Amino acid sequence: xxxxxxxxxxxxxxxxxxxxxxxxxxxxxxxxxxxxxxxxxxxxxxxxxxxxxxxxxxxxxxxxxxxxxxxxxxxxxxxxxxxxxxxxxxxxxxxxxxxxxxxxxxxxxxxxxxxxxxxxxxxxxxxxxxxxxxxxxxxxxxxxxxxxxxxxxxxxxxxxxxxxxxxxxxxxxxxxxxxxxxxxxxxxxxxxxxxxxxxxxxxxxxxxxxxxxxxxxxxxxxxxxxxxxxxxxxxxxxxxxxxxxxxx
Amino acid sequence: xxxxxxxxxxxxxxxxxxxxxxxxxxxxxxxxxxxxxxxxxxxxxxxxxxxxxxxxxxxxxxxxxxxxxxxxxxxxxxxxxxxxxxxxxxxxxxxxxxxxxxxxxxxxxxxxxxxxxxxxxxxxxxxxxxxxxxxxxxxxxxxxxxxxxxxxxxxxxxxxxxxxxxxxxxxxxxxxxxxxxxxxxxxxxxxxxx
Amino acid sequence: xxxxxxxxxxxxxxxxxxxxxxxxxxxxxxxxxxxxxxxxxxxxxxxxxxxxxxxxxxxxxxxxxxxxxxxxxxxxxxxxxxxxxxxxxxxxxxxxxxxxxxxxxxxxxxxxxxxxxxxxxxxxxxxxxxxxxxxxxxxxxxxxxxxxxxxxxxxxxxxxxxxxxxxxxxxxxxxxxxxxxxxxxxxxxxxxxx
Numbered sequence: 173x174x175x176x177x178x179x180x181x182x183x184x185x186x187x188x189x190x191x192x193x194x195x196x197x198x199x200x201x202x203x204x205x206x207x208x209x210x211x212x213x214x215x216x217x218x219x220x221x222x223x224x225x226x227x228x229x230x231x232x233x234x235x236x237x238x239x240x241x242x243x244x245x246x247x248x249x250x251x252x253x254x255x256x257x258x259x260x261x262x263x264x265x266x267x268x269x270x271x272x273x274x275x276x277x278x279x280x281x282x283x284x285x286x287x288x289x290x291x292x293x294x295x296x297x298x299x300x301x302x303x304x305x306x307x308x309x310x311x312x313x314x315x316x317x318x319x320x321x322x323x324x325x326x327x328x329x330x331x332x333x334x335x336x337x338x339x340x341x342x343x344x345x346x347x348x349x350x351x352x353x354x355x356x357x358x359x360x361x362x363x364x365x366x367x368x369x370x371x372x373x374x375x376x377x378x379x380x381x382x383x384x385x386x387x388x389x390x391x392x393x394x395x396x397x398x399x400x401x402x403x404x405x406x407x408x409x410x411x412x413x414x415x416x417x418x419x420x
Numbered sequence: 421x422x423x424x425x426x427x428x429x430x431x432x433x434x435x436x437x438x439x440x441x442x443x444x445x446x447x448x449x450x451x452x453x454x455x456x457x458x459x460x461x462x463x464x465x466x467x468x469x470x471x472x473x474x475x476x477x478x479x480x481x482x483x484x485x486x487x488x489x490x491x492x493x494x495x496x497x498x499x500x501x502x503x504x505x506x507x508x509x510x511x512x513x514x515x516x517x518x519x520x521x522x523x524x525x526x527x528x529x530x531x532x533x534x535x536x537x538x539x540x541x542x543x544x545x546x547x548x549x550x551x552x553x554x555x556x557x558x559x560x561x562x563x564x565x566x567x568x569x570x571x572x573x574x575x576x577x578x579x580x581x582x583x584x585x586x587x588x589x590x591x592x593x594x595x596x597x598x599x600x601x602x603x604x605x606x607x608x609x610x611x612x613x614x
Numbered sequence: 615x616x617x618x619x620x621x622x623x624x625x626x627x628x629x630x631x632x633x634x635x636x637x638x639x640x641x642x643x644x645x646x647x648x649x650x651x652x653x654x655x656x657x658x659x660x661x662x663x664x665x666x667x668x669x670x671x672x673x674x675x676x677x678x679x680x681x682x683x684x685x686x687x688x689x690x691x692x693x694x695x696x697x698x699x700x701x702x703x704x705x706x707x708x709x710x711x712x713x714x715x716x717x718x719x720x721x722x723x724x725x726x727x728x729x730x731x732x733x734x735x736x737x738x739x740x741x742x743x744x745x746x747x748x749x750x751x752x753x754x755x756x757x758x759x760x761x762x763x764x765x766x767x768x769x770x771x772x773x774x775x776x777x778x779x780x781x782x783x784x785x786x787x788x789x790x791x792x793x794x795x796x797x798x799x800x801x802x803x804x805x806x807x808x
Contacts, residue, residue: 197509197510197513197533197535198510198533198534198535199534199535200533200534200535201534239536240534240535240536244534276532276534279532280532280533280534282586282589283513283516283517283532283533284513284516285589286516286519286520286586286589287509287512287513287515287516288512289584289589290512290515290516290519290575291506291507291512293575293576293577294506294507294574294575294576295506296489296576297479297573297574297575297576298492298503298504298506299489299492299503300475300477300486300487300488300489300492300576301486301487301492301495301501301503301624301627301628302436302437302484302485302486302628303433303434303435303436303485303627303628304436304500304501304627304628304629304630304631305629305630305631305678306434306436317701317741317768318700319701319743319765319768319769320768320769321769321770321771321778323701323706324706324709324710324713324769325710325778326706327703327706327707327709327710328710328714328783328787330703330707331707331710331711331726331727331787332783332786332787334555334727334728335726335728335786335787335788421664421665421666421667425667426665426666426667426682426685427667427685427688427689428667429666429667429668430667430668430681430682430685430688430689431667431689431692433627433667433668433679433681434681434689443692444692446691446692447688447689447691447692448688466664470615470660470664471615471620472615472620472623473615473619473620473621473622473623473624473625473627474623474624474627485627487624487627487628488620488624491620491621491624494621494625494641494642495624495625495628495641497640497641498625498637498638498640498641499640500625500628500629500633500637500640500641501625501628501629501630539753542721542753542754543753543754545720545721545724546719546720546721546754546756547754548732551724551732552724552725552727552728554728555728563724563725563728568732570732
């Protein structure tokens with residue numbers, strides 16, 4: 173936009189320039205740039221190649237610390253893996269894993285075009301100068317202003333009513349209680365060889381209970397006290413005592 | 421020049437922002453809005469016909485007197501006036517999203533741009549180019565942003581209706597789900613798989 | 615109007631200060647000072663002859679375009695007409711936030727109110743109810759606003775400490791921080807698992 177054309181990245185140069193960092197407004201911008209350089213259609217991205225290039229470039233530009241770029245990098249790596257998965261037999265039912273990325277890139281490219289148009293409009297507009305001298309406003313008689321305290325207090329209440337959490341409540345950090353979760357799991361496993369994830373969580377768990385349980389499970393698994401397994405993708409976790417009760 | 425045009429010229433000269441027809445009408449409450457409009461047009465025609473160095477421009481919901489674009493370089497060279505500085509690419513992208521999606525929340529803007537961070541929004545807000553126009557009903561009731569009259573002034577357009585339609589740009593904003601040619605893709609796939 | 619007069623008109627219009635003949639000569643170094651002088655006179659005569667609402671005035675060794683004194687009362691009337699005696703709801707809400715949160719920047723006001731407008735701040739400032747009291751150290755060093763003595767006077771209170779429930783409202787009027795209800799979230803998690 174303001175910069176006329178992003179320069180060629182010289183992928184082999186190995187130099188990380190701060191200047192070049194500002195050439196891109198974000199990971200989508202960088203991705204579009206790579207596709208343009210390679211003259212690739214957005215709708216048919218060779219994911220494996222582009223993912224590798226993207227990783228190399230953000231490393232070279234020192235962008236591999238920036239969360240937005242890292243998130244895109246991990247997305248590309250995931251896509252690369254998905255493209256390698258064998259496709260189900262019927263072509264009809266196959267959903268291109270790239271579809272979402274393609275949609276986002278097209279949308280972003282459109283935004284860039286609008287931004288470019290706006291830049292040209294603003295540039296043209298700036299050729300017209302406004303009046304430079306502003307006479308100080310003449311001393312006017314004090315306006316017939318009416319204002320009273322009730323009006324102001326009424327306004328305060330309207331504003332407070334519009335705020336999501338109006339009253340400042342002190343935020344008490346709820347510490348994770350891994351010990352309690354460990355105790356609960358041990359008690360359950362003392363009775364049975366296998367328990368489910370929902371059972372391990374206990375009734376009406378809070379978010380801290382979920383995290384505490386997860387940490388307890390991982391720690392106990394590390395110590396070899398239990399095995400966590402998932403019978404099939406996306407099915408509930410099964411927690412199994414190790415060694416099993418029978419062998420005890 | 422008739423008295424009303426004269427008065428309007430003086431008012432436009434002493435304001436460095438666009439004045440609406442209603443504001444101009446306050447100069448003389450005895451005339452109608454249509455008469456004010458006619459007087460503005462008369463002033464504009466006079467400037468054009470007599471070859472003035474300034475012109476009447478309709479923008480940002482009102483009218484403003486501005487210098488003619490052709491004179492900009494001479495004014496800058498003589499250090500009489502300066503062109504305003506350009507916006508950064510990040511600011512322009514954010515404005516583009518807001519202009520076409522308003523009212524729009526921060527999450528949607530970040531999602532479209534692929535970039536997170538409140539810095540650009542804050543800067544645009546401080547510069548008066550965008551403003552909070554409400555709250556979404558969604559979770560957390562996030563703030564919704566829209567563009568201001570100053571944004572229209574920046575681009576030199578009269579109102580939002582003067583923005584080009586989104587589909588006038590090369591690519592439609594919300595393309596239908598991209599259709600991937602099954603054949604070419606299948607071929608590519610076989611290669612990758614082999 | 616000849617090209618030099620045109621250029622001089624644009625320069626006198628866009629300059630923030632009176633311009634001397636020498637400065638005007640910088641607009642076009644190929645012409646003589648006498649020609650510049652003649653063009654300034656031509657512009658002045660044109661304004662006078664055609665009955666423009668503005669005139670060329672020589673002051674402080676330089677030239678400036680100013681509105682005609684005869685029109686001052688009409689311009690003033692328009693300014694007065696644009697002030698009504700009561701504040702709008704938007705103005706009151708903005709004023710309330712500033713009163714209890716001062717010194718406060720525009721973005722924070724907008725975040726708290728959920729709606730905004732540069733116009734509202736400008737009007738409150740013009741009416742003498744708020745003023746700029748400093749700049750924040752934050753990004754873009756935004757202006758900070760506070761209330762004026764006139765505000766206290768209108769409310770009939772001695773100082774800001776006498777605002778009712780000052781501490782309580784100062785705390786309640788905070789920008790919202792969207793929080794996710796932990797419980798509902800955990801429930802969703804369990805459901806997805808079951």
